[in-house]
Every structure is written in C-alpha cells, then in structure tokens.
Amino acid sequence: MTMWGSKKDSEQNGAEQGPPDNDGASSRRSHRPSSRNDPDERTRLLANNHPPPNSDGYLDPDDPAVSPYNLWSVRALRYLTVLFLMVSFIWWVLLLVSIFVSPPGMHSRGSGFFDFAFTCITIGNLLVAVIFFVAPAKALRITTMIITVLLLVDMIIILSVPRIRVEEGWVGIGSVIWAVFIAAWCILTDRVVAWGKREEEERLTGRPETRRTVKEWLAVMVATVFTSAFIVLVLLMTSTLGIRARDATLEYDGDRILVDGDKYAVHLACVGSEYIKDKKTPTIIIEAGENPSEYDFEHWAYSAYQNGTIDRYCYWDRPGYAWSDNAPSPHSAGMSADALSEALAKQGEEGPWILVSAGTGSIVSRIFSSRHVKQVTGLMFIDPMHEDLLHRIGSPTRGFYLWAWGIISPLGIERLGGALFKGRTREDRIYGRNAYQSGKFIKAALQENLVADSLSKNEVVSARNIQDSDTPLVIISSGIKCRTDGEWERKQKDLTMLTDNLVAWEVVGKAPHEVWRTLEGRTVMERKLGALVKAAGKVKTKEE
Known part of the structure; x- marks a missing residue:
C-alpha cells in the first residue's frame, strides 16, 4: 500500500524519463542483474529468480531489488554503524560497573554519571541509525544535527572549565568526544543512505521515488520522535553543565x-x-x-x-x-x-x-x-x-533509589528548577540546602x-x-x-x-x-x- 500514485503511473513516468535504447532487448539486458558479472558497487543481494523487469527495461518501484543495500558503500556504513554500537555497548557496561566498583585506571574524580549519560545518548543515536537505516529523512538529519551541536557545546564546557575537566577526567572527556563523533556519523550515514536510495531508484526504475509507503512514514515519524526526545535530554544536560561551570567559580576556605x-x-x-x-x-x-x-x-x-x-x-x-x-x-x-x-x-x-x-x-x-x-x-x-x-x-531499596536518582542526575531537573524558579544560589547547590541534588x-x-x-x-x-x-x-x-x-x-x-x-x-x-x-x-x-x-x-x- 502506498500513500499516493500507483505502480502503473510510476511505470509510465519511468518510461517517459528513461526510455529504452533502440535495441530494447539489449537495454533490458543492461538493467537485468546477472550472476555472471563480477561484484561491483551495485552488486545485488537478491537471488537470480527475482521478477523480471517491465517491458520498458525498468523494475517496478516496489520491487525489493530497488534498495540502497545494492551499493557496497551503504553496506559498509551499516557494518561500521553496528560495530560502533557494539563498542559503545561495551563501554556502557564498563561505565555501569565503575559506578559500583572502579576498574583500574577508570576512576574519575566526579560522580561518573555524566559520562554514563553521554554513552546512553550515543547508544540511542546508533540504535535509531541501525533500526531505521533504510528510511533516511531530512527531519532525522536536522534533529541529529541539533544533538551534535549541543554535544559539541558540552564538550567545549568540559574541556574549557578546569574544575569540570578534572572531575570528569579522561573517561568523561572520551565519552563526550565519542558522543559528538557518533552524532556526526549518524548524520553522514543518513545522507549517504539517502544518496544510495536515489541512485538505485534512478538506475532501476528510471526516476527517484517521491512517494513513501505507510511503513516508511511510520519509521520516519518514530525515528524523529526519538531524536527529538534526545534533543530535550541533551539540552537539559547542557544546562546542568552550565550550572556546574557557574558553581565552579565559588571560592572556598582552606x-x-x-x-x-x-x-x-x-x-x-x-x-x-x-x-x-x-x-x-x-x-x-x-x-x-x-x-x-x-x-x-x-x-x-x-x-x-x-x-x-x-x-x-x-x-x-x-x-x-x-x-x-x-x-x-x-x-x-x-x-x-x-x-x-x-x-x-x-x-x-x-x-x-x-x-x-x-x-x-x-x-x-x-x-x-x-x-x-x-x-x-x-x-x-x-x-x-x-x-x-x-x-x-x-x-537494597535505598541503594536502588540512589542509583536511579544518580542516573538521571545529569538532567539536573531539580537543580535547574531551583535556580530558575526558587532563586537557589551556588552556595545552596554546593554545600547548602540543595547539595543533595x-x-x-x-x-x-x-x-x-x-x-x-x-x-x-x-x-x-x-x-x-x-x-x-x-x-x-x-x-x-x-x-x-x-x-x-x-x-x-x-x-x-x-x-x-x-x-x-x-x-x-x-x-x-x-x-x-x-x-x-x-x-x-x-x-x-x-x-x-x-x-x-x-x-x-x-x-x-x-x-x-
């Protein structure tokens, strides 16, 4: 089922935009995949018994053979994205363990909750990229770009404020740099997949497809909702880092x-x-x-x-x-x-x-x-x-409550609310009534x-x-x-x-x-x- 148009209209448009050569048979053979050809950029992943092309030499737009996966560059990007997801998950596990038992060399002088939060955002971006890999969309690229900019601001704050840099240590710095890189990688991946999708549609159907199926629209919508939620989370983390930078200016005795x-x-x-x-x-x-x-x-x-x-x-x-x-x-x-x-x-x-x-x-x-x-x-x-x-x-109940509270502490909801609406000061947040937050x-x-x-x-x-x-x-x-x-x-x-x-x-x-x-x-x-x-x-x- 498609949102508009029909297969027949698409076939006619394909015929108008890309008519076969005088030698129709030769033209059809040029578009028909052959197992005798050596693998190249457009090596097909389908069996040889797929439906034959239409009489005009082009495939139907809904033919599963029309896929960006035909390009080795697109497949390579997906393999690398899955690899990055595996590496990030291993790092996530190490950070989770370090909250309870610090592995040698991984102790940071801060809480360790911020680097864990950055890694969660990284894994979230990679999961969206993997699950919705073949549903590229401009909305997805825009929201991911906003995430990248916010993470870049976080990285600058951590690196430029000495007190925060010391607290986060190499673990926190590495986590935020990795988060920035992965967010930029997801933008690149989506653009390449969009290019590959258009490339294969032009080659196999005669024109780039402008319609989407209901399934594709749902995929785009769900992916955009997730990345929009990530924007809110990263924005809260950036605001909390801003408060930490402000608090770092408070002098102390001794x-x-x-x-x-x-x-x-x-x-x-x-x-x-x-x-x-x-x-x-x-x-x-x-x-x-x-x-x-x-x-x-x-x-x-x-x-x-x-x-x-x-x-x-x-x-x-x-x-x-x-x-x-x-x-x-x-x-x-x-x-x-x-x-x-x-x-x-x-x-x-x-x-x-x-x-x-x-x-x-x-x-x-x-x-x-x-x-x-x-x-x-x-x-x-x-x-x-x-x-x-x-x-x-x-x-154990108190311990679980503290752990869960710590995991969401980088969002700083209470601290931000206190600063914005209750006039809480640096003194309140560092050693006063709000220090517990x-x-x-x-x-x-x-x-x-x-x-x-x-x-x-x-x-x-x-x-x-x-x-x-x-x-x-x-x-x-x-x-x-x-x-x-x-x-x-x-x-x-x-x-x-x-x-x-x-x-x-x-x-x-x-x-x-x-x-x-x-x-x-x-x-x-x-x-x-x-x-x-x-x-x-x-x-x-x-x-x-």
Whole structure:
C-alpha cells in the first residue's frame, strides 16, 4: 500500500524519463542483474529468480531489488554503524560497573554519571541509525544535527572549565568526544543512505521515488520522535553543565588536598591561630553528618570559636561532599577516616584532637579515633549513628533509589528548577540546602549504602574494641528522635558506654536529628563542648 500514485503511473513516468535504447532487448539486458558479472558497487543481494523487469527495461518501484543495500558503500556504513554500537555497548557496561566498583585506571574524580549519560545518548543515536537505516529523512538529519551541536557545546564546557575537566577526567572527556563523533556519523550515514536510495531508484526504475509507503512514514515519524526526545535530554544536560561551570567559580576556605595516591582530593579548612596550635591546645575536628559540614554545623563551631569556648577547629568534607572529589568505589567509612588522616598529615596537623561529629559522621570519627588513640583526647557525638542501625542506610531499596536518582542526575531537573524558579544560589547547590541534588553527593551516598552494613560495620565494630577507655566522651541526642524511635533511644544509651569516661549524655527535648537547628540544641552543644575541652585537659595533665 502506498500513500499516493500507483505502480502503473510510476511505470509510465519511468518510461517517459528513461526510455529504452533502440535495441530494447539489449537495454533490458543492461538493467537485468546477472550472476555472471563480477561484484561491483551495485552488486545485488537478491537471488537470480527475482521478477523480471517491465517491458520498458525498468523494475517496478516496489520491487525489493530497488534498495540502497545494492551499493557496497551503504553496506559498509551499516557494518561500521553496528560495530560502533557494539563498542559503545561495551563501554556502557564498563561505565555501569565503575559506578559500583572502579576498574583500574577508570576512576574519575566526579560522580561518573555524566559520562554514563553521554554513552546512553550515543547508544540511542546508533540504535535509531541501525533500526531505521533504510528510511533516511531530512527531519532525522536536522534533529541529529541539533544533538551534535549541543554535544559539541558540552564538550567545549568540559574541556574549557578546569574544575569540570578534572572531575570528569579522561573517561568523561572520551565519552563526550565519542558522543559528538557518533552524532556526526549518524548524520553522514543518513545522507549517504539517502544518496544510495536515489541512485538505485534512478538506475532501476528510471526516476527517484517521491512517494513513501505507510511503513516508511511510520519509521520516519518514530525515528524523529526519538531524536527529538534526545534533543530535550541533551539540552537539559547542557544546562546542568552550565550550572556546574557557574558553581565552579565559588571560592572556598582552606585547601583541596590530594589523598590515596593522588586519586582524589578532599577539602580541609582550619580556623584559629597557629600560635595556639604550637602550644598543643586541642584542635576540634568537625565531621559532618548526612550533609556537608559547612551547612549550619560549621557555623555553630565558628560561633563557639568566637565565644572563646574553643581556640581552634578544622572541618573537612568527606569524599563527594561539597568541594571534595568522589573516591573510587567501593568506599567505606574506614577509607574516609584514612583520607582525613592523610589530609591532616599533609597540612601539618599533629593533634591533640577532639572529634566532634554528627549522625553517620560519627562512624568515621570512631574509626579515626581508634587509629589515632594517642592524638585523640576527646569525643563528642551529636545524635550519632549506631553500628547496629547501619542496615537502615544500607538497605537494597535505598541503594536502588540512589542509583536511579544518580542516573538521571545529569538532567539536573531539580537543580535547574531551583535556580530558575526558587532563586537557589551556588552556595545552596554546593554545600547548602540543595547539595543533595548533585551527582557527586548522590554517588557518595550510594557508596555509603553499598558497604554500610558490611565493610563499614566491620570497621566500626573493630574500632569499638580498640577505643581507649579513658577518652572523655559526650553524647547529645535528639529528643524528638528518641521519642519517635525506641530502638534509636536504646542505641544512644549503648553509645554512652563507648568509653569509661562519660562526661555527659544530654537529650535535647525539642531538637530534631540535626540538634544544632534549634537554639536550645546549639546552647547545649556549646556548653558540653566546653566541659569536654576541660575534661580532655585534665586527662592530658594526668598522663603527663
């Protein structure tokens, strides 16, 4: 069935546009394929028993012999397109695996979700090219050209912004370059197929075909819908990269320090006098909970510093948080503790230290304390996570949710909406209320999820057995959390027995899990921190 015209009209038009020579038989023989001829550009793929040409020497336009596949150049393009699809799929699998376990040499200091997204677009373009190979269309070429231009813009952003270039690494750069190449290849392929189709129609039917069958129109429509969807996806990715480029201009205090064999960098900043440091006055080490330490928690520490409660403090971002890079996968709490140790050593920080941490950050602090028994002179945990409850953040359902969220994070729908309609700033996106939306943060949360109830739990259980029993300890718990979760309250009480030197266990009645968000919580925290500093000084004096 065709959209317009008829076979008879096509035959008549073919006769008018390409009449046979005086020697009709000779002309018909020239158009009739022969198995005795050597293979050439127009080698036919059909058997010799196909329907004979019409009396005018031309084939019917609907004859399956009228195909661009008759040209070896068209066939070669299809073979190469399939080969590119296979190569891209293998790369896609490697990138998918690297989210969970980083293959040697493939770790990038960013989340790894952007290079995966670029490869998905590449595979999508190749699938459209392969499935709709013999249905070339101008609309398809135009939409693919738009995709190519957007991908080219992405490549320029990644290469020109140093921070993004470092985060994406060679894996991300290679992925976006490959995506640009494949998009351009699909345009070239469609044009060559269109040329080959017209060439064979002129040779075998006497004129280029201007009509399409219903099947061909459906193929063109479906292919154009897919490429139009790709345009929307790539446009969102380009906008997200633009936001990342904007965020990269935000300055930070302290330094980014390369750790773990220079595989990634972590952010560490210290506030206070170097003179105080030389006198061996305890330095407070701030360890964040479920959010970057700069988000409210560090502000409380700065207030305590200004009030004279503490003389000096340092805060850092775990891998994937705020200005710190993502670490290779898998990454456990013990590995974060080692990264902090290395960063402090490279900055010349020798202790003594008092560790102040919240939520899941307390797991890292406990492991760090067990590995620096002589340098750690005090522990203060704010509504800390117990090792027996790590299964809550290590559940498979949560892990799948984080993985799926990470896969779509390059689209930046929430981040773009926040920037356009809610006035979210660079600070909000990097360490503030919207930090959880970034690919780096999601990757860090996924890494914590994958090993929380296995490797991290084993590390913190071992740390409990090693912990010095004389270390002064303060526990501050959320009253709301304890009232609504009986198991949480029991585990808070168990954590008061981490050492034999409990300075205080305070339950702040109206405070949420992030205790410092209430005035009462901040007041209790500062008061108990002052008591801890005094208790740590007494222990140190006794030892001397």
